[in-house]
Structures are given as structure tokens and as C-alpha cells.
Amino acid sequence: MSLRKIVIAFPFVGDDLGGSHISAAGLIAGLDRERFEPIVVLHKGGLVLEDYFKARGLPLTLAPEVAFISRGERRDRAGRMAAGLRFLRMTAKLARFLRDHKVDLVHTNDGQMHATWALAARLSGAKLLWHHRGDPRAWGVNVLAPLLANHIVTVSKFVEPAKPIVPVRHKTTVLHSPFDHPPALPDRDACRRHYVDELQLRADTRFVGYVGTLTERKRPLRFVEAVHAFLQHHPDFPIAGLIFGRSATNVPSLEGVVGKRADELGISDRIHLMGFRSPVAPCMGALDALLVTAVNEPFGRTLIEAMLLETPVIATNHGGNPEAIDDGATGYLVEADRPEAFVAPLERLLFDPNEWARISTAARQNALRKYGSRAHIDGISRLYEKLLGRRAKHHDRLDRMALPGNR
Numbered sequence: 272m273s274l275r276k277i278v279i280a281f282p283f284v285g286d287d288l289g290g291s292h293i294s295a296a297g298l299i300a301g302l303d304r305e306r307f308e309p310i311v312v313l314h315k316g317g318l319v320l321e322d323y324f325k326a327r328g329l330p331l332t333l334a335p336e337v338a339f340i341s342r343g344e345r346r347d348r349a350g351r352m353a354a355g356l357r358f359l360r361m362t363a364k365l366a367r368f369l370r371d372h373k374v375d376l377v378h379t380n381d382g383q384m385h386a387t388w389a390l391a392a393r394l395s396g397a398k399l400l401w402h403h404r405g406d407p408r409a410w411g412v413n414v415l416a417p418l419l420a421n422h423i424v425t426v427s428k429f430v431e432p433a434k435p436i437v438p439v440r441h442k443t444t445v446l447h448s449p450f451d452h453p454p455a456l457p458d459r460d461a462c463r464r465h466y467v468d469e470l471q472l473r474a475d476t477r478f479v480g481y482v483g484t485l486t487e488r489k490r491p492l493r494f495v496e497a498v499h500a501f502l503q504h505h506p507d508f509p510i511a512g513l514i515f516g517r518s519a520t521n522v523p524s525l526e527g528v529v530g531k532r533a534d535e536l537g538i539s540d541r542i543h544l545m546g547f548r549s550p551v552a553p554c555m556g557a558l559d560a561l562l563v564t565a566v567n568e569p570f571g572r573t574l575i576e577a578m579l580l581e582t583p584v585i586a587t588n589h590g591g592n593p594e595a596i597d598d599g600a601t602g603y604l605v606e607a608d609r610p611e612a613f614v615a616p617l618e619r620l621l622f623d624p625n626e627w628a629r630i631s632t633a634a635r636q637n638a639l640r641k642y643g644s645r646a647h648i649d650g651i652s653r654l655y656e657k658l659l660g661r662r663a664k665h666h667d668r669l670d671r672m673a674l675p676g677n678r
Contacts, residue, residue, distance in 0.1 A: 276308040277659050280374045280397075282334060282384045285315035287520050288323055289484060290572040291380045291404050294426075294448040294647075299329055301449070301648040307655065310372060314339075335368050337361040339387065365391035375659055376400060385411050389419040398658045400424060400651075404448075404569045407433040421658050424651070427570040427591035444654065449647035450575050452639060457556030457580060466513065466557050470543055476509045477621055480558040482551065482573040483565070485518045485525040492532050493564035496610035499536040501617050510621070512542045515554050555580040559627070560620050566607050568592055578602070578638035581631040585616045601634040 279302075281295060299309045311324050314334045324331055338357050365388060369377065377392035378400045379385045385401055392399040401420035403412045407430045416423050417435040423443045425431050432439055467476055481494040491514060498512040518524040526544055533542040548554050551573070555561065561577040563586035568574075570591035577584050578601065586592040588604035596602040605612035619626045 274306075276304075276306060277375050277655055278308045278310065278373050279376045279378055279655065280310050280312050280369060280372065280388075281378050281380065282312040282388050283314070283320055283380070284383060285313040285320040286318045288319045289519075290448070291402075292320060292323065293572065294404075295378075295380050295402075296324060296327055296329065297449040297451065297644050298648055298651055300327055301644055302652065306652070310374070332372075335364045337364055337387075339383065361387070362391045362394065366395040369395035369397050376655060378402060380404070382409065382411055385415065389415055393419055398422075400654065400658065402426075403430055403432075405430065406567060407431060422654055424654070425569075427594050429591040429594065430569045444650070446647055446650045447570060447642055448572060448575075449644035450572070450579060450638070450642045451644055453552060453579055457552045459556050462553050462556035465553065470511070472511060473509050476511050477559045478511055478513055478557050479560045479562055479617065480513045480515060480554065481562060481564065482515045482554060482577075483571070484516050485514070485529065486522070487525075488565055488567055490564040490566060490608070491525060491529050493608060493610050494562055495529060495532050495536065495538070495542055497562055497564065497613040497617075498541055499538050500610045501614050502538060502541065504614055504618075508621075510541065513545050513554070513558070514543065515545045515548050515551075517547050551576055552580055555582045558582050560585055560617060562613055563587060563592060564610075564613075565592075566590060570595065575638055575642050578634040579642070581635045583620050583627060583630045583634060585613055585620075597637070600630075601637045602630060 281299060283292065299311065302309055309330065311329050311331045312334045313321055313331060316333050321331060338361060369391060374395065374397050376398040377388050379388055380402045382405060389399055389401070398421040399419060400422050401412070401416045402424045403416070404426045412423065412432045413435050416432065417437045417439045421442065423432065423439055425443065425445050426448050428445055431443060431445070463478060466478060467474060479498065481491055483489050485491050494512060494514065498510065501510060502508070514529065518526060529542070529544065530539065533539040555577050561573065561582050561584045563571060563574055563584060565571065566587060566589045568590035574584055574586060574592065574595055584596060584602040586596055586602060586604060587607035589607040593604060596604055598604040603616035605616065620630065
């Protein structure tokens with residue numbers, strides 16, 4: 272008898288688009304439809320994530336209407352009781368949704384979805400795979416995940432639970448995020464000329480870039496300060512810093528703060544806020560170097576995307592960055608929160624074409640060898656089947672009970 276497909280729910284809020292969503296979309300698109308039936312569950316439709324998933328032909332459904340518990344919840348007894356009642360109602364509704372859709376496994380990908388769906392998954396009889404991409408000290412991955420998750424996947428060794436309430440090593444796996452290998456390298460001269468023309472800069476302008484959401488952890492101000500530090504040594508060098516990305520939703524905007532810092536340093540004509548751009552290849556293709564100024568970066572997508580596109584990377588020696596870069600061989604690692612540290616490797620890349628070619632070629636070869644979508648998809652697929660014993664047993668049992676002969 273053939274095994275029934277494993278039904279997997281992937282819940283998301285729907286109002287944001289970041290690296291975790293891109294990784295999840297690549298996974299969902301690549302799952303073997305003979306073995307798995309994925310369902311993308313959105314709490315908020317008609318927004319950026321629905322458009323992104325629809326463009327990739329991925330199956331979508333709306334979650335039941337539930338009231339999320341806000342971070343600013345009242346701390347008094349009445350507030351706690353109200354929050355508790357809302358949580359119980361929410362959990363019951365989501366558990367019923369999972370049973371109605373015969374979901375065998377819930378794969379959560381961010382903090383809010385972990386907290387929202389973890390208990391509902393377990394109460395419904397589904398397995399829970401908790402995909403952690405954030406702070407290794409986070410309360411959820413150290414308290415909730417050890418108690419409720421059937422398995423924890425982390426994107427790097429750095430983000431493994433730091434102080435789990437109970438041992439989790441037996442149910443934790445490190446799997447790097449999936450990356451599609453670009454079919455062709457961008458025309459770097461054409462990419463650079465595009466931004467020279469768009470920004471009306473000198474024809475010989477060289478570009479360094481920041482690519483990602485503007486958040487405090489990613490340190491966009493340090494990027495501005497690194498460009499300034501370089502110009503302190505080479506004031507007449509035609510360099511410009513391009514910031515590709517925008518502030519995260521539901522947090523104070525950093526665009527104005529970044530612009531103000533550039534003004535304070537007297538380099539507002541050298542820093543350009545480019546906003547969110549897609550696809551990323553033409554952006555990376557214009558850069559002589561990607562500067563990764565972030566701290567506590569779990570395993571940044573842009574770092575690997577740059578390597579695959581032969582754009583050299585200078586990154587902080589922090590978080591998951593050392594797991595991706597062999598310092599001096601496939602890129603450079605520098606001290607975090609010290610903008611001056613970016614100057615020396617930038618000089619090597621900008622002033623020595625042979626060094627630029629050596630680093631960019633080695634980085635691409637290493638990334639092609641180590642980071643591919645297929646390895647990630649196969650690794651996750653094996654986990655799904657292991658957790659379900661290669662079949663959705665509890666739903667098969669329910670299906671048999673529903674047959675006329677079993678009534």
C-alpha cells in the first residue's frame with residue numbers, strides 16, 4: 272500500500288518579507304509533491320508575503336481569525352487573565368484548523384509563529400518542527416522549544432539553544448539555509464553603470480554595499496561609519512556606499528537615523544539609501560565589496576548570495592559569519608563594532624585587482640560546493656519522514672475509522 276502524503280503547514284503572519292520567508296519559499300517549492308503536501312498559512316492576506324508566495328505558485332490558505340498577544344500586554348492580574356483566555360481560545364481555534372486540514376506536521380519559521388502555533392500543533396496531534404534563525408539566548412528556543420518541539424532545526428551552530436530548560440541535543444539539527452545557484456553571473460560593468468547613471472555619479476565610482484533590513488542588530492550606522500573611515504584614509508577616492516533595504520515593520524524607521532549619521536560625518540553625498548530592490552543579483556553585481564556589519568547574525572543570506580555572485584565579502588567576526596567565511600581565503604573577517612577594521616581589507620580589494628579576483632573566485636567555488644537548495648531540502652525532507660515514521664499515522668488511523676466498513 273502506498274504511503275499517504277505528509278501534510279505540512281507553514282504558518283506566517285504575512286506582513287513582512289525577509290530572509291526566513293525566502294528560505295522557506297525555496298524549501299516549499301522544492302519539496303517532492305509525491306511525498307509531501309505543503310500548505311502555506313497566512314494570518315494576514317493581501318500583503319507583501321501573499322504576493323511573494325503567489326508569484327512562485329505556492330499553495331496558500333488563510334489562518335482562522337485569532338488575536339495575537341501583544342508584547343505590550345498589561346502586567347496586572349486582570350491583564351494576565353485576559354491574555355491567558357485569549358491564548359486558550361486562539362490555541363483551540365488553531366488546533367481545530369490543523370485537524371480539519373489533516374495536518375501532520377507544523378513547520379514554524381519565526382518567533383511569533385513559534386509562540387502562536389507550538390501548543391496548537393501538539394494538541395492537534397501534529398508534530399512540530401521549530402526552525403530557529405535568531406538569538407541563541409531567546410526565551411522561546413530555550414524554554415518553549417525544548418518542551419513542545421519534536422525537533423529543532425538551526426541555521427548555524429551559533430544559534431543553537433544556549434541554555435535549554437531540558438537537554439535538546441538529541442533533537443537538534445544544524446542545516447544551513449537553502450540557496451539557489453545563479454544560472455549566470457551578472458555583467459558587473461553593466462550593473463555598475465546602471466547605478467552610476469541612476470545616481471548621476473562619476474563614471475569611475477566604485478561601490479560598496481549594505482544589503483538587508485535596517486535593524487539595530489545589522490548595524491547600518493556602522494556601515495556608514497566604515498565608509499567614512501575609508502574616506503579618512505583616501506578622501507579623494509571615488510567610493511559610494513549603497514544601502515539596499517528598508518526598516519522592519521512595526522519598529523521605528525532607521526532611514527532617517529542613517530541619513531543623519533551620514534550628515535554628521537560629512538559624507539551624505541557618498542551614502543545612498545536605495546530601498547528594497549529585487550532581484551538581488553544586479554545589486555550585488557554592482558558592488559566591489561559587500562560589508563556585513565551585523566552582530567549576532569545567525570547565518571546571513573546576503574553573505575552567501577554575494578559569494579555565489581562573486582562579490583567579495585567583508586564581515587564581522589561574530590555570530591554565524593565565521594561558519595561561512597574562511598578569513599583571508601573566501602572573504603575577510605573583522606572585529607565587530609569597529610568601523611576602522613573594514614579599511615585594510617577594503618584597500619586590498621579596491622587597489623589590487625589580483626586580490627579581488629582571488630577572493631571572489633574562491634568564495635564562489637566554496638559557496639557552490641557547500642550551499643545548495645538540494646542539500647537543504649533533502650535534509651529537511653529526511654527530518655519530516657523521520658518525525659512521521661515515513662507515514663502520517665494518526666491521520667491514517669482516523670481515515671480508516673471513517674470508512675463505511677469501520678463504522
